[in-house]
Amino acid sequence: GDSVTQMEGPVTLSEEAFLTINCTYTATGYPSLFWYVQYPGEGLQLLLKATKADDKGSNKGFEATYRKETTSFHLEKGSVQVSDSAVYFCALIQNSGYSTLTFGKGTMLLVSP
């Protein structure tokens, strides 16, 4: 079955540092890929998505590129802020028929001033 693997956290950074959170996937066919963010005490929110190979999703300074050759969708941000502290989930969904999201285990990001 489909699966998503994320780097384990927590990732601890100082404000304005560069962020990378690695995500790789195993899936048949050509799934759509997502990053969701969960702020403390809240539900998940969609951060960005990419629906086909070489697409780049971007939002709020975060970016991720759908790399089919390496089955990866790494999340990056050039300069993190304290307000970016949250748990980040990589996820995929198949593009055929009724399908459901498969999530990675999540990576906690802690940004200090």
Add this chain to the structure above:
Amino acid sequence: NAGVTQTPKFQVLKTGQSMTLQCAQDMNHEYMSWYRQDPGMGLRLIHYSVGAGITDQGEVPNGYNVSRSTTEDFPLRLLSAAPSQTSVYFCASSYSGQVSSYEQYFGPGTRLTVT
């Protein structure tokens, strides 16, 4: 729009008790689902529904029951609570389960403790 709402926010149950977690959305979404979130496990799908009257099992359905009598509501029933069901439960909805690029909207969660 209120989006996806869940009640209660917190609940403590004793082993063997039953209860219903409520989920409602006001976006006319066809697709609704329930996930549980456990430390180090990410989110795992319990049950989902692609429209009123249609439900199906996800990855971890045992001990849970669902029904979908209206488009708006998708309650999750715990039949006989067990400590292994201590978790945070999230409800989510989207326009259609058939279009994978549609965003899923999540509720704020229900934190359940079973003693």
